[in-house]
Amino acid sequence: MKGSTRKVGSKWQYVVDLGRDSGGKRIQKRKSGFKTKKEAEQALAKMITELNARTHIEPSKTLFKQYLIDWLDSKEHSFSAQTLSLYRSYFTNHIWPVLGNLAISKLTVTHLQRFIVELRNKGLSDTTVKRIYDVVNAALATAEKQQVIPKNVASLVDKPKIKRKEMQIWSKEEVHRFFEVSKESRYYIAFLLALTTGMRQGEILGLPWKNVDLDTGLLSVSQTLSHDGKQIVSGAKTNSSIRTIALPRFVVSELQRHKIQTAKNRLLLGGGYEDCGLVVRSSKGTMGNPSNLRREFIQLIKKAGVPFIRFHDMRHTHASLLLQENINPKVISERLGHSKIQTTLDVYSHVMPNMQKEAAQKFEDAVFGAM
Structure with a gap:
């Protein structure tokens, strides 16, 4: 395969001879606009190499x-x-x-x-x-x-970097204060699940009763409510987010109470009640509204006098409190639905310094305490 360069006006161009078509007409490939002969020769050499190796891709005109x-x-x-x-x-x-x-x-x-x-x-x-x-x-x-x-x-291109914001979580005392004022809320069970399971908002609002086993104290996450609150989406955020979570005994009791109250509401409204089959629902039995949930959450925060956090930060609070109690990070990772334990450790690294100090003290007590 041969090629040549030549000057056209003030610029240089190269021409590659690709042979002849079936009608005997010469086929050429050319490119112009090079500032110097050397640039044109280098581009020509590269083009011939790609054509010979069949690695050349013709520039797409698609927008x-x-x-x-x-x-x-x-x-x-x-x-x-x-x-x-x-x-x-x-x-x-x-x-x-x-x-x-x-x-x-x-x-x-x-x-x-x-x-x-x-x-x-x-x-x-x-x-x-x-x-x-x-x-x-x-x-x-x-x-x-x-x-x-x-x-x-x-x-x-250098990928845009995310500056990790300092995580806002509640202490045990603040969790207790929030629960005290939220018990009468229609969304109390949603807040309870968020703080005791680490479930995401969409997972909680999309949780069906059929996925809750009150006898074994287990619930499974297999679907979510969309952000706009209009449809149930099968699956979860990631494959690892489809998971089973063990519930504290207290939460099982609260769910049993909530189920009884839901049945009473259904009887009271009669034909005006729409049973969506979900744990968290509106007073008429339809799917819970994400905006109403967040609005209620903000009002209860003010009433409880606890620091403002996002709904999602209750998930962070759950994980951080478990780490502070020395629960194995692997277990926490499974509860949260993280695909890798390293994700859990990275996200909650702020808790690690205190755990390091406690580990050092326990080692000292175990090894040198008897000396």
Whole structure:
């Protein structure tokens, strides 16, 4: 395979001779715009090498916007409805306005670096910026695998980093104070499950009675309520999130009481009651509303006079209190549904210093105490 370079105006170009087609017409591949002859010769050598090795990928003219649409369509059965909806919002609100009208083959590291800066300038959180970047990275990784592009340029960009915020949790005393004022709340059982099992909000609101075994004191997580509170989603956040959790005896008793009260409400409303089959439900028996739950939570926090935390921080409180009681991190990881124990240790590393001191003291007592 032969090629040559030549000057066209003030720039240089290369031409590669690819032979002739079936009609005898010469086939050539050329590229222009090089500032020097040396640059053109280097690009020519690279092109000939790729063509000989059959590794050359012709630049795609497909717009990144169209590729993202096709990519997400291909993931329809792999992603949950919530994930698909979230990704579409990322596309329309953030990705398409900046990168959508660029050909996927024209995307560069500079484009993506500027894109990340623009996301931050919008005031988005570090977590949101990283999630949007991860979507772009995943789509381009697929494009590289499918040989739509020769290289995923997102893999060459420094990934956005998340500054870990100091975790807000309650002490044992604060947990007790909150429970004292929440006992009469319609959502009391939801708060109780959050603090005693570490379940996520969607897992609690999506928990059916059929998954609760009051005889054995076990419940299983196998579905969630969507963020908008409109549908039950089979499965959980990850495969490891589908799990069985042992309940304290006190919680079993409270669930039994709650079940009896739910049955009484159903009888009182009669035909006006819709039995959704879930543990946490509205006064009319329908699925619990996430917004109402969070609103009630905030009001009870104020009433109890305890530090403000997010609903999700009750999950963190559960794990942190267990670690402080020297419960094996492996057990805690299983209760939370983490795929790896290292995730648990990383997230709750703030508890470790106190555990280190206690371990050192116990070692001293055991080994040197008798001396």
